Amino acid sequence: MSTISLIIGPQHPALHEAERFLFKVEGETVIDVIPRIGYMHRGIEKLMETKTFVEGLYLAERICGICNVAHTLCFAEAVEQAADVEVPPRAKYLRVIAHEFNRLHSHLLLLGVAAELMGFETLFMLFWRDRELVMSLFEELTGNRVISAYVRVGGVTRDISPTLADKIKDKLPKLYKRIERYKKVLSEDPTFTTRTIDVGYISGSKLLALGAVGPTIRGSGVKIDLRYTDPYEVYDEIPFNVITYKEGDSWARYMVRIDECLELINIVLYALDHLPQGPICTKVPRTIEGEGEGRVEAPRGELLHHTIWRGGVTPWRHRVRTPTYANIPGVCEMFKGYHVADIPIILGSIDPCFACTDRTTVMLLDVESGTKKTMTIGEIKKKYWRR
Amino acid sequence: MGIVQWARIKSPWILHFPSPGCNGCDIEVLAALTPRYDVERFGILLKPSPRHADILIVTGAVSKQVAKRLKRIYEQMPEPKFVIAVGTCAVNGNVFQGSPFVYEGVDRVIPVDVYIPGCPPRPEAIIHGIVTLIKKIKGGGNGGKK
Numbered sequence: 075m076s077t078i079s080l081i082i083g084p085q086h087p088a089l090h091e092a093e094r095f096l097f098k099v100e101g102e103t104v105i106d107v108i109p110r111i112g113y114m115h116r117g118i119e120k121l122m123e124t125k126t127f128v129e130g131l132y133l134a135e136r137i138c139g140i141c142n143v144a145h146t147l148c149f150a151e152a153v154e155q156a157a158d159v160e161v162p163p164r165a166k167y168l169r170v171i172a173h174e175f176n177r178l179h180s181h182l183l184l185l186g187v188a189a190e191l192m193g194f195e196t197l198f199m200l201f202w203r204d205r206e207l208v209m210s211l212f213e214e215l216t217g218n219r220v221i222s223a224y225v226r227v228g229g230v231t232r233d234i235s236p237t238l239a240d241k242i243k244d245k246l247p248k249l250y251k252r253i254e255r256y257k258k259v260l261s262e263d264p265t266f267t268t269r270t271i272d273v274g275y276i277s278g279s280k281l282l283a284l285g286a287v288g289p290t291i292r293g294s295g296v297k298i299d300l301r302y303t304d305p306y307e308v309y310d311e312i313p314f315n316v317i318t319y320k321e322g323d324s325w326a327r328y329m330v331r332i333d334e335c336l337e338l339i340n341i342v343l344y345a346l347d348h349l350p351q352g353p354i355c356t357k358v359p360r361t362i363e364g365e366g367e368g369r370v371e372a373p374r375g376e377l378l379h380h381t382i383w384r385g386g387v388t389p390w391r392h393r394v395r396t397p398t399y400a401n402i403p404g405v406c407e408m409f410k411g412y413h414v415a416d417i418p419i420i421l422g423s424i425d426p427c428f429a430c431t432d433r434t435t436v437m438l439l440d441v442e443s444g445t446k447k448t449m450t451i452g453e454i455k456k457k458y459w460r461r
Numbered sequence: 462m463g464i465v466q467w468a469r470i471k472s473p474w475i476l477h478f479p480s481p482g483c484n485g486c487d488i489e490v491l492a493a494l495t496p497r498y499d500v501e502r503f504g505i506l507l508k509p510s511p512r513h514a515d516i517l518i519v520t521g522a523v524s525k526q527v528a529k530r531l532k533r534i535y536e537q538m539p540e541p542k543f544v545i546a547v548g549t550c551a552v553n554g555n556v557f558q559g560s561p562f563v564y565e566g567v568d569r570v571i572p573v574d575v576y577i578p579g580c581p582p583r584p585e586a587i588i589h590g591i592v593t594l595i596k597k598i599k600g601g602g603n604g605g606k607k
């Protein structure tokens with residue numbers, strides 16, 4: 075049978091962002107995939123070098139709007155390490171609460187989108203209805219629905235009021251019950267299970283070799299979670315379980331996320347009960363000399379910000395490594411041998427976020443002709459960067 | 462008012478083009494379609510193909526790489542067509558201003574009818590933007606005056 079090429083993207087209803095995949099298809103079966111990433115490239119890492127840490131925080135937040143708290147937290151951790159600042163304990167707890175809220179909304183969003191991808195509109199609407207509850211609590215806590223700059227270098231921007239804490243304690247257990255019900259739907263309803271069980275299987279050892287992170291690899295039975303393996307903030311004081319599933323298919327990756335939703339509600343409630351008193355912010359010097367590294371478990375996996383300051387008000391170099399970028403080789407393996415109709419579901423199961431992925435693509439790869447064009451930093455500076 | 466224009470006002474179909482912003486606006490556009498805000502009750506439907514759409518919603522800053530695609534999608538839409546720029550990125554580039562890879566606003570690439578500022582704008586603001594556009598269409602393109 076002859077092979078044909080199927081192009082999906084850059085604008086495609088199954089991709090909620092501009093990105094292109096070239097599938098080599100034989101009949102109904104996918105035999106090879108060539109991703110073409112880079113459409114979302116905005117030059118953030120270079121732009122970061124022109125900003126102080128106060129401005130840079132807003133830029134870091136806008137790497138990805140869905141997991142914005144993870145990015146600000148990671149950025150703040152890196153700069154705090156470079157400046158050698160210790161954050162007050164109350165701020166650490168508040169950061170954990172905002173971070174987990176962010177994860178909750180991200181997971182509910184993905185599960186809803188997954189239901190939509192398989193044509194299960196009702197479940198999509200139900201997930202997004204309950205997500206609105208999270209959004210309104212997040213808004214009361216931080217001041218905005220999505221992007222809020224809640225974490226700042228040295229602490230957080232707002233304190234939590236006792237009435238809001240009571241409100242969260244009242245609302246979240248109700249949400250817990252609803253999510254439990256959805257978990258039952260996801261594990262029993264044939265509309266969901268027949269589309270996902272044994273679709274996109276990949277083994278844990280292969281994913282480890284390909285460098286996958288986050289819920290993607292936890293769905294193949296590998297217990298990697300930065301909150302557990304390398305605790306940051308106050309995760310070493312909070313008891314929680316790391317969710318893993320052994321199956322390794324798309325179903326397992328979705329189930330990891332819904333179980334994490336239940337787990338993180340417990341984390342938030344525990345953190346609210348054990349919130350210490352004290353200040354919520356410390357002062358950070360304006361000029362910094364040093365090197366810092368922030369590692370955070372973002373909703374999609376491990377996130378890294380690495381920053382080097384050489385005594386100025388702006389960083390000398392800031393490097394970001396995002397989870398979806400690490401998961402792309404893994405997902406390309408998952409497609410192989412499955413049907414064209416399964417493509418959106420498999421892609422959805424890694425929770426792709428291409429806004430994260432594309433920041434500094436220096437290599438320009440032409441997929442059709444296979445020619446590579448690499449530019450040196452000097453060439454880029456001459457061509458694009460006149461400041 | 463002819464029957465075509467009457468029908469267009471009652472049920473504008475939208476196409477969502479996510480260009481390289483941060484996704485914050487994309488999820489707010491999607492949230493506007495879901496139960497709490499529910500724009501479908503006004504007959505506004507999200508369509509997957511540019512050939513079915515009346516309104517193009519662009520979120521995020523336009524990078525040099527997607528500019529060509531965006532133009533092509535705009536050209537594929539049937540006349541008359543309208544463009545809404547959602548979010549400060551689409552209005553003027555936001556924090557990405559000064560990056561050599563990003564245009565400072567969608568209007569550098571395709572004509573825009575309604576601008577919705579905000580980072581990200583709330584779903585209510587997005588609905589208000591669409592309603593403003595509908596008023597504009599009703600008034601023969603006269604900036605929403607009755």
Ligand code: SF4
Pocket residue numbers: 136139221482483484485486487520521522547548549550551555579580581582
């Ligand atoms: S306007 Fe703000 S929320 Fe919208 S895409 Fe741009 S940075 Fe993201």
